[in-house]
Amino acid sequence: MKNYKYKDNILEMKINNKWEKITFDGYNISGKIGEGANGIVLKVRHIITERDDAIKIWLPHKFSKTGKVSQQQYMDEIRKVAKIKNNNIVTIYDAKIIYNEIYTCVMEYIEGESLKEWIIHNYGIETRINICKKILETVLEYQTAGIIHGDLHGGNIIIDGEDNIHIIDFGTSLFGRDNQSKERESNFTIDLVKNLLGDYFIETCFEIKNYSIRDTITAKDDSRRYEPLLITKTLIHYIELVNIKLMTNKLTNNSLIIEYCINISQGIYFNINGIINELLSWNSNEIMGVFIQILYDNIYNTIFGEDVNDSEDIFYTTLFIYYEIFRKNKNKIDFVKTETQFYKFHRGSIEQPEYKEYIEKLKNYKSDLYTDYHRNLVSKIMNMDDVYEVDYNNRSILADLIQTYYGQDFILILYKIWQRTNEIWLDKNLHNRILEMSNLN
Known part of the structure; x- marks a missing residue:
């Protein structure tokens, strides 16, 4: 049973087993943006500045032993996310604990449509690759800072009118088990790229793959076993491989082969045999001798080179x-x-x-x-x-x-x-x- 009620821009929550109307100092509620297992997000307007913002109210995780939100986790993670300076990650303006037990934060409100809605328009592959690169580069930045989103699906990425991407709702990372959040991050990141690239996403090019997020992890190649940060790096370089393929009908000279091999060698979870088989689907077997030598040199230099x-x-x-x-x-x-x-x-x-x-x-x-x-x-x-x-x-x-x-x-x-x-x-x-x-x- 939900411990909140929302109707006609009025929010009520159960506090000490009693329903209380919840208000936010300086703001009027103007609508509901969304809700999930861990919280509800409202659209609000600042009374003085008349700026539209979003307020998230956290709810106890369904696996919480106490039935309450962990204050320490809330504070630690809010501080982490607030320190990220990236235009593609929704800015946190303020965070407060109100009524002694309701955990909230005020965030930037983004006008746009979710990636889930955007992808239905069936834009061309170049546009989809551009969006995909922006998402992965942003994900890489916050993962490098030690942050896991944990719920990186198409509903939590907003694309505005200028094709800028905005990642919202880091709430799942606050309350899921650490391993569980990382497992979801790995699985959802691959799913995002698969959905954006469509037929250009070749599963056999990777040593890992997605299984149902609901299934127990048993397969050795289940993406949930692997580090999200390294998966993101691999996907970024895969995007570059797809770009090279789109720009050239064949790898016709050594400079193109070198560029292709640099991206393979800097990825982490590629299946080299799968990459070679895919390459042969649009190139002659005659380049294989040169390709293998250049690939070997690049992998070796990536590990041991002067850089x-x-x-x-x-x-x-x-x-x-x-x-x-x-x-x-x-x-x-x-x-x-x-x-x-x-x-x-x-x-x-x-x-x-x-x-x-x-x-x-x-x-x-x-x-x-x-x-x-x-x-x-x-x-x-x-x-x-x-x-x-x-x-x-x-x-x-x-x-x-x-x-x-x-x-x-x-x-x-x-x-x-x-x-x-x-x-x-x-x-x-x-x-x-x-x-x-x-x-x-």
């Missing part, structure tokens, strides 16, 4: 990932083959008996985390220069071994390394443990 801010961070993060890959595949690796390959290119760097000893220690250590392996080294060796030398040699051995083991498929693993690197950077606890190996944190 990387912190080489020590990359050194230890990739060492950690190499060790993960090694441990997962150690029972399938042909160590005679990998050792032979190592000495084709690294003769003299490590003596063969020493190489074998390194491999045996890596194979037989009890933990699958290199942070544990490193901690054990420190306890036994003590001298940090000597520890670094072991880390350096381990990294060289593992990098070469993994490349030999995967052979022609190594480009796929290199992209997985980039993907895992991004996931680690977002996992503050794990990233800090990795940084501790070089005292970087």
Whole structure:
């Protein structure tokens, strides 16, 4: 049963089991904009300035154990959103707790139509891509600031008369479970892009996909398992791939191929084989040799190139990932083959008996985390220069071994390394443990 009633611009709410008429100092209610599980939004007019605003009144989440809104969550999240300076995110003017228990905020009122209504007009793909880019760039900004919307559907995006987008109603992020809000963010962001791009959204180009938001998460590729921020970054680069396809009938020269490959390499959750198959649907197979080499170079440079801010961070993060890959595949690796390959290119760097000893220690250590392996080294060796030398040699051995083991498929693993690197950077606890190996944190 609802704990509010609204009729003829009069709002009543239950306070201490008694219906009370709710008023807002300085404002007259002029209409109802919308309502959801977590709140109601009213159109109001400021009595003095005669400016139209919107007021949101939060309601207790249906899973709230106390039946009340969490004041701390309300204050924390209102402050976060209020600090965002972006014309595409509705401005919060004021926030108040009235009647001791009713949580409100006054927001900018936007005249326009929802994305859900806008998309019915069936605008051309160029217009839809333009709107999609604006939405994703705005989403990326607030996600980078640590904010999750949690209810990013077509009804919560307003498009005004000049095709500017405005994201409204961050309320779900305030009261949903943290994981639940992130799961919804991942799922809804992909849905938005699918709806806007239509046939230009090729699901096989991605390693992840959407399942029903109501179903239990079981599939490994369910988008709800993955970080919303990394999904948004991937979708932004996918938009650029679609743009390139629209502007050119074929990738006719190296500069176009390079631009295409840069966007693939900077995405996180692309399916490289799916991208290649899609590319072949509008290009000749003759470009594949050049394409694969340019793609490899771009993925490698994205991870290890000169523009990387912190080489020590990359050194230890990739060492950690190499060790993960090694441990997962150690029972399938042909160590005679990998050792032979190592000495084709690294003769003299490590003596063969020493190489074998390194491999045996890596194979037989009890933990699958290199942070544990490193901690054990420190306890036994003590001298940090000597520890670094072991880390350096381990990294060289593992990098070469993994490349030999995967052979022609190594480009796929290199992209997985980039993907895992991004996931680690977002996992503050794990990233800090990795940084501790070089005292970087």
